[in-house]
Amino acid sequence: MPHPKPFTxxxxxxxxxxxxxxxxxxxxxxxxxxxxxxxxxxxxxRTFSESRRLGVLQLALTGxxxxxxxxxxxxxxxxxxxxxxxxxxxxxxxxxxxxxxxLKAGGLDHVQISIQSPDPQENDRIAGxxxxxxxxxxxxxVKELDFPLxxxxxxxxxxxxxxxxxLDLALELxxxxxxxxxxxxxxxxxxxxxxxxxxxxxxxxxEEAVRRFRERxxxxxxxxxVLPDFYEDLPKPCMGGxxxxxxxxxxxxxxxxxxxxSTIPGLEFANVMEHPLEWIWNESEAFARFRGxxxxxxxxxxxxxxxxxEDWGGCRCQALRLTGDAAATDPVxxxxxxxxxxxxxxxxxxxxxxVYRTMKRPARI
Amino acid sequence: xxxxRLVTGARLRYDEVREEHLLLVPEGAVRLNPTAAEVLxxxxxxxxxDDIVGVIAGRYDNADVGGDVRExxxxxxxxxxxxxxxx
Numbered sequence: 001m002p003h004p005k006p007f008t009x010x011x012x013x014x015x016x017x018x019x020x021x022x023x024x025x026x027x028x029x030x031x032x033x034x035x036x037x038x039x040x041x042x043x044x045x046r047t048f049s050e051s052r053r054l055g056v057l058q059l060a061l062t063g064x065x066x067x068x069x070x071x072x073x074x075x076x077x078x079x080x081x082x083x084x085x086x087x088x089x090x091x092x093x094x095x096x097x098x099x100x101x102x103l104k105a106g107g108l109d110h111v112q113i114s115i116q117s118p119d120p121q122e123n124d125r126i127a128g129x130x131x132x133x134x135x136x137x138x139x140x141x142v143k144e145l146d147f148p149l150x151x152x153x154x155x156x157x158x159x160x161x162x163x164x165x166x167l168d169l170a171l172e173l174x175x176x177x178x179x180x181x182x183x184x185x186x187x188x189x190x191x192x193x194x195x196x197x198x199x200x201x202x203x204x205x206x207e208e209a210v211r212r213f214r215e216r217x218x219x220x221x222x223x224x225x226v227l228p229d230f231y232e233d234l235p236k237p238c239m240g241g242x243x244x245x246x247x248x249x250x251x252x253x254x255x256x257x258x259x260x261x262s263t264i265p266g267l268e269f270a271n272v273m274e275h276p277l278e279w280i281w282n283e284s285e286a287f288a289r290f291r292g293x294x295x296x297x298x299x300x301x302x303x304x305x306x307x308x309x310e311d312w313g314g315c316r317c318q319a320l321r322l323t324g325d326a327a328a329t330d331p332v333x334x335x336x337x338x339x340x341x342x343x344x345x346x347x348x349x350x351x352x353x354x355v356y357r358t359m360k361r362p363a364r365i
Numbered sequence: 366x367x368x369x370r371l372v373t374g375a376r377l378r379y380d381e382v383r384e385e386h387l388l389l390v391p392e393g394a395v396r397l398n399p400t401a402a403e404v405l406x407x408x409x410x411x412x413x414x415d416d417i418v419g420v421i422a423g424r425y426d427n428a429d430v431g432g433d434v435r436e437x438x439x440x441x442x443x444x445x446x447x448x449x450x451x452x
Binding site (some may be wrong): 006007008012052053054055057058061083085087109110146147148150176177218219220222 | 372373374378380382383387388389391392393394400403442443445
């Protein structure tokens with residue numbers, strides 16, 4: 001059976017970033033030698049064309065901070081020439097008028113700006129960087145240049161109670177989309193899990209605020225709200241299923257089935273400098289490892305709900321982290337023998353200090 | 366709906382790999398049948414709804430397409446993918 005065709009390429013252009021968000025999805029070893037060398041302009045552009053031939057239509061340019069790449073306009077032009085729809089994901093602090101206009105002329109399709117909180121002081125405290133005003137200026141510039149604007153905010157116990165302010169801010173800025181991304185516990189969120197874990201009451205109030213906003217505002221602002229895994233009892237199809245719809249390319253050219261896959265021991269990731277993307281998607285060991293359903297163990301194998309091809313076993317990185325086995329059923333699932341570990345994580349919310357993301361020293365975790 | 370246009374950032378394209386028409390939007394896509402793609406291509410913010418119905422009917426032996434076109438555009442409007450260009 002031929003493999004499904006990928007739809008999305010997540011291009012992590014650089015792990016460098018002026019912000020220090022404690023839930024960053026980048027690996028905790030971003031300061032290591034492995035990521036010092038970033039792909040050159042022509043390597044990215046060649047890879048964009050290869051991805052289009054494989055079926056990719058959506059390109060997410062992300063990081064770290066994408067604006068730190070001086071060749072960003074060339075990369076956008078390369079994406080346009082390859083026939084990809086490009087989204088720039090940025091913290092907005094370096095999004096100047098001059099560079100934004102160049103990106104527009106280069107063919108960039110969409111801009112997504114992250115906000116850490118609708119409250120300026122809280123935003124700056126979570127980001128570990130004075131950035132709120134620059135983000136707001138950037139968002140207005142995005143609109144002025146007639147890009148579609150997405151505002152993204154990662155939610156956790158420190159900002160969930162401000163969800164109404166956040167919804168109003170997105171509306172006022174003219175955002176077409178608002179991604180309310182409840183923290184997922186991989187990357188830097190792992191050492192910060194206790195500090196970030198929200199309460200059930202916070203999530204219920206958040207969900208209710210989203211419902212009221214949707215009713216009031218209608219389709220003008222598309223609000224994405226997903227309940228976090230730890231408060232579910234059936235897993236989500238992580239990444240739309242392993243090796244099914246998306247691939248991630250790290251700054252050094254390693255190609256991964258998901259942003260956290262480098263935490264899984266024993267997986268070797270092929271690099272675009274050594275192999276054609278088509279081979280990596282269709283033939284490489286890392287993409288084959290958890291693709292489809294043949295790798296599944298019990299209780300997935302005989303799932304009482306027959307959800308194998310719906311949730312694809314859930315998240316492999318979460319299974320590894322909570323059970324020690326990346327091939328286990330995602331313990332979010334109520335049929336997992338390890339589901340109690342998810343229940344106890346919910347109780348673990350603690351008012352502890354953040355471990356801020358940094359490349360300067362090895363993380364002490 | 367007076368003069369429909371695609372929402373800012375939405376792009377129609379034909380995907381040669383999957384051999385289907387798509388409406389690409391920020392971080393997503395909507396699969397379209399060929400007729401829906403034809404209708405959306407006419408939503409340029411200049412033509413009125415009646416103009417669009419007229420053009421499509423002209424291409425299909427003056428068939429009565431008004432209901433289908435309206436139904437498509439209503440569905441797309443409810444999803445925020447088509448907006449009214451009239452002030």
